[in-house]
Amino acid sequence: MTTTSDSETSDPPTDHQTPHPSGELMTWRALQLQCPRCGEGRLYRSFFRMEKRCQNCRLRFDRGPGYYLGAVYVNYGITSLLVTAAFVAGRFWLRIPSSQLLGPLLAFCLLFPLLIFRHARAIWLSMDCRLDPAVLNETEDSPLES
Numbered sequence: 001m002t003t004t005s006d007s008e009t010s011d012p013p014t015d016h017q018t019p020h021p022s023g024e025l026m027t028w029r030a031l032q033l034q035c036p037r038c039g040e041g042r043l044y045r046s047f048f049r050m051e052k053r054c055q056n057c058r059l060r061f062d063r064g065p066g067y068y069l070g071a072v073y074v075n076y077g078i079t080s081l082l083v084t085a086a087f088v089a090g091r092f093w094l095r096i097p098s099s100q101l102l103g104p105l106l107a108f109c110l111l112f113p114l115l116i117f118r119h120a121r122a123i124w125l126s127m128d129c130r131l132d133p134a135v136l137n138e139t140e141d142s143p144l145e146s
């Protein structure tokens with residue numbers, strides 16, 4: 001009887017024998033700012049500069065103009081959820097007046113998206129890999145899809 005490690009591969013191998021990590025694994029790799037396909041390459045060269053390709057598996061991170069616009073929605077969604085939760089907790093659980101919550105929450109709304117923009121982009125890339133597995137099959141010579 002043979003056992004296989006299903007934590008890395010949830011789909012059958014492709015023509016290129018590219019591993020297809022599970023969605024949860026790709027999300028975990030995104031939170032660590034690692035390549036969603038191999039988990040080895042770093043997404044960022046520096047705080048603001050993204051690598052053009054994975055240094056390990058050569059998955060293209062630079063996916064064309066406007067690709068990462070969806071990351072803005074990821075960022076907005078996370079920020080909105082946290083601000084709403086903080087407001088509800090502060091107002092109704094801690095009984096802090098709304099006027100005292102406004103300043104700190106406004107500052108949070110301005111600063112927090114700047115701090116998580118890298119993770120929002122990584123999550124967006126992992127979501128794309130999850131929803132369009134063809135991205136995982138790309139080779140170094142694959143053209144960008146329009």
Ligand SMILES: [Zn+2]
Nearest residue numbers: 035038054057
């Ligand atoms: Zn990689």
